[in-house]
Amino acid sequence: MRTTFPEYVVALATIVGSVLFSIFGGVGIACLPLGLIFSFIRRPKAVITRSQYIKEATELGKKARELKKAADTLHQEERSGSKGRKWRKNVKSVEKELLQLEEDVKLLEEMYPQGEKAETSWALTVLGYLAKLVLGILGFIVSVAWVAHIVIYLLINPPLHPFLNEVFIKLDDLWGLLGTAAFAFFCFYLLLAVIAGAMMLGLRLVFITIHPMKWGATLMNSFLFNVGLILLCSISVIQFCSTAFGYYAQATAAQEIFGHTLESLRGIKYLYK
Secondary structure: OOOOHHHHHHHHHHHHHHHHHHHHHHHHHHHHHHHHHHHHHOOOOOOOOHHHHHHHHHHHHHHHHHHHHHHHHHHHHHHHOOOOHHHHHHHHHHHHHHHHHHHHHHHHHHHOOOOOOHHHHHHHHHHHHHHHHHHHHHHHHHHHHHHHHHHHHHHOOOOOOOOHHHHHHHHHHHOOOHHHHHHHHHHHHHHHHHHHHHHHHOEEEOOEEEOOOOOOOOOHHHHHHHHHHHHHHHHHHHHHHHHHOOOOOOOOHHHHHHHHHHHHOOOOHHHHO
16 A cells, blocks of 8 residues: 555654653653642641741842842853853853742742732642642552553563553443543643653753743743644654554554554654664
């Protein structure tokens, strides 16, 4: 059977996306649940008093003035043309301290809610951290299940056990769409892991990071660039899931395209091995 040009394009995109997927997905599958759990562990335990708030705010204001002074000095050095290794090191140090200052300010605002609905704001903060704990534990279980499935079904040849494939089939026996919903959940979780990895790493090239993302402080061009990376990885996520759940997804269109057609293309089939 002759292969169409779009199928070759999808195959090449899958190969390129697999490199990014292995990096972002590998990091994200661990940092996604652990980040939520550690966020709960580092949560503010109680509301502070006004005097404590004033003291902490004064110290943060002093630190902010010191950082502004350091940034102005680096800006003057940049204008004078003295941009050596020491200057770049100082810039990274100031950026790191600035990020830490932003985190401290956010934490202080959570510890001392202000306004007419301060009690409601604190209650929502507590509920938010509890939700992070629950989602973190659930994500940790799913991540462990994914890693175990990869080892049992993919890395060992022949597979020791169908594992999640058999779980989905048994769920289908209980109710028609239950296994399909679980299958979709595991696939979508893998895509969330890729997004989490992209948020944490950005695109690192040796010593520099291209278009890093930060929650609430990402430029539009950086956002669009990382969306492109994630879309590229999404094709690889589909290909990986069709392979990982090949026993459950047999005789489906995804299995036919990603499990047979792309892996038998002339010239690039060896890259799938």
